[in-house]
Amino acid sequence: MEDAMLRHVYWIGGGSGAGKSTIARRLAGRHGWRLYGTDEVMGDHARRTTPEEAPFLHEFIAMDMDERWVSRSPEVMLETFHWFRGEGFGLIVEDLLRLPSDRRVVVEGFRLLPHLVRPLLAEPRHAVWLLPTAEFRQAAIRSRATPGGGFIGKTSDPDRAGRNIAERDRMFVERLREETARLELRAIEVGTGMTEDDLAGRVTEAFGL
Structure with a gap:
């Protein structure tokens, strides 16, 4: 039904x-779609859950920074990270079902686990997963570096x-690679030699646009 x-x-x-937000913004702007970023609603979703509904999330909230990282x-860290466990995914679906269906919506974020989508x-x-190489992710992290080291500082x-x-x-990322392959879903390897235009073209092609 959903x-x-x-x-x-x-x-x-x-x-x-991996460039999820960048590519989603480009698609939304080019085609006039709505954009829904799952990172932007994490705080709201955390407030909308109870410890019974999202035990890993609430355990994480109670930790200090050293305990977390x-x-x-x-x-x-991988096995207990709440968003990687799918906690709160139902709230993403609730939000999407509340949006008007008069135009397309592009949803982006690492919380979109293949087996849930x-x-x-x-x-x-209608779905694609971007899998960054270690080199690409390191380059992205360096470009986003903030004074004081951000939260790890x-x-x-x-x-x-x-x-x-x-x-x-x-x-x-390895888990996503295995899961997309098993479920026969589209995944794109994102390396340092790939430009933003290249990636946008690959995602557009994957969506059949």
Whole structure:
């Protein structure tokens, strides 16, 4: 039922730093689509959940910065990160169902896990996942660097926190690669030799536009 109600929705998932937001904005601007960024509603979604509904999220909220990013292994960080577990995904769907269906919507964010999106697709080509290489992600991180080191600068060991996050995210991308292949969904490898125009063209082609 929901797949029919969301047939006007296009989905761009993938790893952090892969260009999801940039490409979604380009598509929305070019075609006059609505844009829904899942990162922008994380705070709202956290407030709309209870500990019973999202136990990993509320455990994460209670942690200090070192507990989140320094003291745990990348493997534990991967397995317990609430958005990677799909917590709050139902709220994304609720939000989309509330939007008018008079024009298309492009949804983007790492929270779009293939196994959760797949049942909502009226057509498989309405979804694509961007999988950044390690080099591409490192370049993206350097370009986004903020004075003071951002949130990892608030830990007692920013270097270790950065390494932990990089390894966690590498494993997450591998999980996305395996899952998209298993579910026969489209994935695009994003490397340092790919320009923004190249990537926009690949996503446009994947969507059949």
